[in-house]
Amino acid sequence: MRAVLSLGGVPHGELQDGVQHVRLRLLERAARGQEAPREVSAWAAVVASNWAMDYHRARRRQERLGERLAALHPAEPQEDGAESRVLSLAVAQGLDELPDSQRQVVVLRFYADLPVRDIADELGIPEGTVKSRLHAAVRVLRTRLHEGEVR
Amino acid sequence: MTVAHEKPYDPVDALTPAVTGEPVPEAARADERFMAEYAAAVADVEVLRAQLRIVGETLAACGPLPPSGQLPPSGSLPPSGQLPPSGSLPPSGQLPLSGALPPSGSLPPSGSLPPSGSRGPAGSRGPAGSRGPAGARGPARPSGPTHPSGTPRPPGAARRRAVLGLAAVLGAGLLGGLFWLGAGSSTGDLDSGAGADAAKGAPSLTDDRPGSDERPGAEDRPGAEDRPEGAAEDAKKSPERYVACARLIVEGTVQSVEPLPEGTKDRITLDVSRYHKPAKGQKQVTFVMDVSADPRPRTGDRVLIGIPEGQASPDIWSTGGQRAADRAWIEKALPRARGMTC
Numbered sequence: 001m002r003a004v005l006s007l008g009g010v011p012h013g014e015l016q017d018g019v020q021h022v023r024l025r026l027l028e029r030a031a032r033g034q035e036a037p038r039e040v041s042a043w044a045a046v047v048a049s050n051w052a053m054d055y056h057r058a059r060r061r062q063e064r065l066g067e068r069l070a071a072l073h074p075a076e077p078q079e080d081g082a083e084s085r086v087l088s089l090a091v092a093q094g095l096d097e098l099p100d101s102q103r104q105v106v107v108l109r110f111y112a113d114l115p116v117r118d119i120a121d122e123l124g125i126p127e128g129t130v131k132s133r134l135h136a137a138v139r140v141l142r143t144r145l146h147e148g149e150v151r
Numbered sequence: 152m153t154v155a156h157e158k159p160y161d162p163v164d165a166l167t168p169a170v171t172g173e174p175v176p177e178a179a180r181a182d183e184r185f186m187a188e189y190a191a192a193v194a195d196v197e198v199l200r201a202q203l204r205i206v207g208e209t210l211a212a213c214g215p216l217p218p219s220g221q222l223p224p225s226g227s228l229p230p231s232g233q234l235p236p237s238g239s240l241p242p243s244g245q246l247p248l249s250g251a252l253p254p255s256g257s258l259p260p261s262g263s264l265p266p267s268g269s270r271g272p273a274g275s276r277g278p279a280g281s282r283g284p285a286g287a288r289g290p291a292r293p294s295g296p297t298h299p300s301g302t303p304r305p306p307g308a309a310r311r312r313a314v315l316g317l318a319a320v321l322g323a324g325l326l327g328g329l330f331w332l333g334a335g336s337s338t339g340d341l342d343s344g345a346g347a348d349a350a351k352g353a354p355s356l357t358d359d360r361p362g363s364d365e366r367p368g369a370e371d372r373p374g375a376e377d378r379p380e381g382a383a384e385d386a387k388k389s390p391e392r393y394v395a396c397a398r399l400i401v402e403g404t405v406q407s408v409e410p411l412p413e414g415t416k417d418r419i420t421l422d423v424s425r426y427h428k429p430a431k432g433q434k435q436v437t438f439v440m441d442v443s444a445d446p447r448p449r450t451g452d453r454v455l456i457g458i459p460e461g462q463a464s465p466d467i468w469s470t471g472g473q474r475a476a477d478r479a480w481i482e483k484a485l486p487r488a489r490g491m492t493c
Contacts, residue, residue, distance in 0.1 A: 002211035002212075003204070004207065006210035007210070111203045116172070134171065145198060
């Protein structure tokens with residue numbers, strides 16, 4: 001869940017707030033007598049990603065993942081990790097470029113591994129919209145990945 | 152199924168099925184260019200998945216740089232090498248389930264190390280990343296007998312070396328990326344429990360199967376007697392858990408081996424003859440493997456592969472007679488694995 005929040009651009013210092021929000025939502029469901037979500041982890045991922053989007057709207061600020069990653073310098077160059085470092089930075093920068101709505105579905109599909117149908121159900125949007133956002137987002141991210149590979 | 156009942160496919164959009172996981176239309180399968188683009192898209196999606204995990208879990212674990220700007224010493228591996236269940240709810244003040252993130256500021260479990268209990272490729276021997284086909288080339292190997300519990304055990308010393316070698320390759324490559332991205336400051340947290348043992352190298356792959364202390368040959372595996380969790384940790388790692396935590400387990404024939412531009416990985420396309428997990432899927436799957444694997448896969452090889460959640464490459468690559476042995480424990484584990492969460 002912390003990773004979902006981080007991929008949504010929530011700063012490290014705010015992650016615990018996001019986690020607590022999700023926990024509270026689950027407790028509220030129980031208090032209202034609602035059944036537990038069929039897939040708790042999937043439900044929690046969606047709630048967390050929604051919280052991340054709301055966080056940005058409220059704060060009008062978004063942590064740029066690429067900057068955060070780029071700031072974490074090794075003390076010495078790590079040759080073995082060079083390729084992974086480049087790819088990770090490429091993905092982070094690609095996520096920074098995406099609109100929140102595309103970023104959210106990318107994280108839910110490829111980090112939380114939710115099927116398209118479940119994403120559509122949880123977000124209350126048509127499956128076609130999810131596919132369209134995914135398609136557009138992955139095109140951007142693939143371009144970034146290939147730039148990272150070729151370097 | 153007749154082609155006439157299928158909606159026509161967009162010959163330029165090989166990305167959509169790769170992104171959505173939908174089956175490729177039959178009409179498209181005859182289009183070599185489409186299938187090549189589709190395979191490339193699938194491979195890129197797998198790389199994206201792996202990198203998202205690395206980025207997300209690193210940023211989730213790492214706060215601002217420590218004042219000294221120092222990174223933790225290399226070699227300190229996350230506990231148990233397991234991914235935290237994505238989206239799992241932590242108890243108050245705590246972090247998610249087994250093998251999950253240590254307290255804030257520490258390294259995340261990479262999620263990219265093979266889950267404990269998994270076994271590396273069959274038949275490999277020698278240096279890290281080597282994968283020799285069991286029984287297909289070179290001297291024949293006995294297929295692994297299974298413990299009465301059904302837990303598979305490696306057939307011999309060569310296999311154990313291979314497992315350790317594969318783990319070292321996977322661990323080194325992915326750890327390198329993790330450490331660049333920034334290990335947290337509280338590395339002391341990683342020195343407890345399974346983390347300490349994992350930090351010794353990759354013995355956790357072979358050490359963590361259930362009942363390892365009881366099975367013949369357990370004394371041969373390095374570090375098994377040093378793990379503080381002992382049987383409790385073993386209980387967490389099992390064929391059922393490997394299967395539960397696997398993203399893909401299939402058998403098939405290598406259709407193509409394509410070196411990637413950066414020169415360190417091959418893109419492997421497999422014609423699937425049998426799905427174990429999920430129960431069904433595409434007729435072809437594509438994934439990447441490190442070129443340091445020895446021998447490299449060849450077109451026509453008949454293999455059984457297992458790819459854990461969050462990984463782009465298989466941590467099980469069985470050929471020859473070992474396929475039957477691995478198939479046996481996978482099939483036995485599947486029913487219980489369905490009820491397990493990872």
